[in-house]
Amino acid sequence: MDKLQTAATVLIVPGLRDHVAEHWQTLLEARLSNVRSVPPLETDKLDCAARVRAIQHELAQIDGPVILVAHSAGVLMVAHWAALHGTAQHSAPIKGALLAAPPDLDATWPSGYPSPETLRTHGWDPLPAGALPFRSIVVASSNDHLASLEAVTCMARNWGSEVVNLGEVGHLNPASGFGHWPQAEALILELDR
Numbered sequence: 001m002d003k004l005q006t007a008a009t010v011l012i013v014p015g016l017r018d019h020v021a022e023h024w025q026t027l028l029e030a031r032l033s034n035v036r037s038v039p040p041l042e043t044d045k046l047d048c049a050a051r052v053r054a055i056q057h058e059l060a061q062i063d064g065p066v067i068l069v070a071h072s073a074g075v076l077m078v079a080h081w082a083a084l085h086g087t088a089q090h091s092a093p094i095k096g097a098l099l100a101a102p103p104d105l106d107a108t109w110p111s112g113y114p115s116p117e118t119l120r121t122h123g124w125d126p127l128p129a130g131a132l133p134f135r136s137i138v139v140a141s142s143n144d145h146l147a148s149l150e151a152v153t154c155m156a157r158n159w160g161s162e163v164v165n166l167g168e169v170g171h172l173n174p175a176s177g178f179g180h181w182p183q184a185e186a187l188i189l190e191l192d193r
Helices: 024-031 048-060 073-085 116-121 149-159 182-191
Strands: 009-013 035-037 066-071 094-100 135-140 162-165
Touching (some): 009 024, 009 048, 009 073, 048 073, 066 073, 073 094, 094 182, 135 149, 135 182
Parallel strands (some): 009 035, 009 066, 094 135
C-alpha cells in the first residue's frame, strides 16, 4: 500500500491514553510518509505543562511546515501549546491543525477517564479561548460522552476553527468504532494545500 504523501510533516498529538494500537491516529501514522508522533510520557502523565513541553520538544526536531493532528485531550494540549508558543518563530511553522473530539472540562465524564477535577489540579484549566494562530479544523460528534456538540462548537468558535460535525460518532475512538478513519486523511490534505 502506498504511503500518503504530504508536503508538511504531520505531528500526531495523542490524548491521555497515548498510543493505542487500533486507534485511528496510530493507524494514520502508519499510512503517512512524513510523520512524527509525540511519545508517551513516562512521568507526570496528567501534567498539562509536561504535555506541552513534549509537543514543543517534537516540534524542535522538525524542519519545515507542520500539521498537528490531535485527538481528545491532545486537542486541549494543542490549545495550551498555542497559547504559550503559537506565535513564536519556529523551525517548524504550523500550517494547520486537525483537532478531533475535544473533551469539555465542564462536563461530567464517565468512569474510566481521569475526572475534569483531576485535570484541573494538573494545570488544564482554564482552557485557552483565544484564536489559534494557524488554520484549524475541529471535528465534532453529536453524541460524544466527553463533550456536547454545543461545547465543542463553542471551543471551535473561540479558537477561530472550522467545524466538521460527523454526527453520531461517539468519541471518535476504537470504542466508538474508529479504527481506520479515511476522512482524517482528506482533512489533512485539505490543511496541506
